Amino acid sequence: xxxxxxxxxxxxxxxxxATGAAQADTLKCEPGETYIMNVMVSGHPYxxxxxxxxxxxxxxxxxxxxxxxxPDYDITKQIASFEQDMVKAPAGVLLHPxxxxxxxEPINRAIDNxxxxxxxxxxxxxxxxxxxxxxxxxxxxxxxxxxxxxxLGDSFEFAVLENPGQSNHDLRVTxxxxxxxxxxxxxxxxxxxxxxxxxxxxxxxxxxxIQANPNLKAMWIPEAGxxxxxxxxxxxxxxxxxxxxxxxxxxTLEHIKAGNIYAALNPNQGMQGFMGFMGVxxxxxxxxxxxxxxxxxxxxxPVQIPFVDNGFAVITKExxxxxxxxxxxxxxxxx
Numbered sequence: 001x002x003x004x005x006x007x008x009x010x011x012x013x014x015x016x017x018a019t020g021a022a023q024a025d026t027l028k029c030e031p032g033e034t035y036i037m038n039v040m041v042s043g044h045p046y047x048x049x050x051x052x053x054x055x056x057x058x059x060x061x062x063x064x065x066x067x068x069x070x071p072d073y074d075i076t077k078q079i080a081s082f083e084q085d086m087v088k089a090p091a092g093v094l095l096h097p098x099x100x101x102x103x104x105e106p107i108n109r110a111i112d113n114x115x116x117x118x119x120x121x122x123x124x125x126x127x128x129x130x131x132x133x134x135x136x137x138x139x140x141x142x143x144x145x146x147x148x149x150x151x152l153g154d155s156f157e158f159a160v161l162e163n164p165g166q167s168n169h170d171l172r173v174t175x176x177x178x179x180x181x182x183x184x185x186x187x188x189x190x191x192x193x194x195x196x197x198x199x200x201x202x203x204x205x206x207x208x209x210i211q212a213n214p215n216l217k218a219m220w221i222p223e224a225g226x227x228x229x230x231x232x233x234x235x236x237x238x239x240x241x242x243x244x245x246x247x248x249x250x251x252t253l254e255h256i257k258a259g260n261i262y263a264a265l266n267p268n269q270g271m272q273g274f275m276g277f278m279g280v281x282x283x284x285x286x287x288x289x290x291x292x293x294x295x296x297x298x299x300x301x302p303v304q305i306p307f308v309d310n311g312f313a314v315i316t317k318e319x320x321x322x323x324x325x326x327x328x329x330x331x332x333x334x335x
Contacts, residue, residue, distance in 0.1 A: 027285055029063035029091075035280060036090045037273070039069040040078040040098040041197070045249050045325055046224070046269065047096075050120070052332060053273025054094060061281060066090070067335070073197060075099050079106055092116040092280035094133075094273070099165050100124045116283035116301070120276045121267065122167045131279035131305030135267035135312040137168050141175035141220075143265060143314070144244045145184070148218045151242060151262075154184045158218040159191030159209050161202055161226045172222035172246055190216060195226040202229030210239045221245035224252045224264065231260050248315055250325055257320045264315040266323065272310040279305050 037054050039047050051067050058065045068085050070077040075098045083106060085093060093110065095117055097103040107117045107127035118131040125132070148158065160176065163169040180187055191209035195202040202225070210216055210233065219241055221227045227245035231252075234241050245252065248264045255261040282289075283303045295302040315323050 027288060028061050029058075032064065034064040034066060034088065034090045035092045035094070035277060035284075036066045036068050036085050036088070037094045037276070038078070038082050038085055039067075039096045040075075041073050042067070042069040042071050044225075046247055048325060048334065049269035049328065050273035050276070052328075053270035053275075054277045055273075055333075056270075057274045057277035057281070063091075063277075063281065065277075069096075073098070075102050079103065082106055082110075086110055086113070086115060090115055091284045092118070094276040094280050095119050095124075095129075096121050097124045098122070100167050101126070103127060111301075116280050118276055118280040118283065118305070120272055122169075125167075128300075130283040130301050130303055131308065133272055133276045133279055133305075133308045133310055134168060135272070136309050137171040138175045140246055140265045140312055141172050142179055144220050145176055145179045147244065147263065148220075148242060149184055149187075152217050155186040155188075156217040157188050157190045157213055157215050158220065159189070159193075159206075159213070159216060160219065161193055161195045161205060161221045161230060163196050163222060163226070164194050169222040169246075173220070176220050195229070197223055197225040199225050199229035199232075202226035203233045204229075206230040206233035207237065210234065210237045210241070216241055218242045219244075223247050224249040227252050227255075227261065227264075231255050235260060246312075248323055253315070253320055253323055253325075256315055257317055259317060262316075266313050266315050268311045268313060275308050275310055279303075279308065 035058055037051055055065050068081055070081045078098050093115060097119055100123060103124040104127045107124055107129055110117055111128045117129045119129050120133040123132045160173050162173045190213040193205035195205050219230060221230060224245055224247040228251045243261045244263050246265050248266045252261055252264060256264060283301055286301050286303045289302055291302045
């Protein structure tokens, strides 16, 4: 009897091992199977570590990758680049949609035609995309607010720059303003200007805000391009303003090292790309997964990832050297 149980156990283990091996065989790419990362403003340095993480994850499964998008800040051109990607029939696309609603139909059509889509850093939540990878924009805004108060007290004049229409940037600004209004009502918002990631527009807007508000003490900016122009205006006016922004560029990193920017709250870009690839890859390989739900009769992809937080780092003068993009890219293939 004991021997029969042992034989049954061995058979069960062998079957499990065989099943696991069969499933493991499916979790790799076929020759030529390709995954694309599509963005707007494709020359922006932000994408470089994201794509490196994307490529590193893809390499582990023998997959090919392509970096795509448009060099312009133009929703029509980004959609056109996305649709051109679809001609190549990729297995999946990790997409940073410049705006949410214009991408609903292109995303849905791509998925209906067999290409899985995961969004990152900005979202199109009403589309059929299977996942969304980003940092916690609410947490970023709260951190910025509390850091200002820690340094300046709870009664000071502040301003924000913004980039209306891009979901993550919108949330960073509205969450910051809501948090300040709810927790620190004695702090006063004296300037709010749309600069749309344009450093020249940010320079002009900041110069105007400083001139009208000589007691300005703090500025929150949802991205790094506008921070570059804002700091240039502050230095020219010799204004002492505590600046924090999200993301980082080589230029703002130098300003952090010089003490012109207090801190940058930077999404963990490599993890964003790595987890972005895993999301779209698993969506494309969903046949290895049979969850306990109604996906078979409802007809949706069982690999649904509503939100993955890739975390963010606080970049200050003390740790700025760790975020030198040129050092990171030494010996790495940028393509």
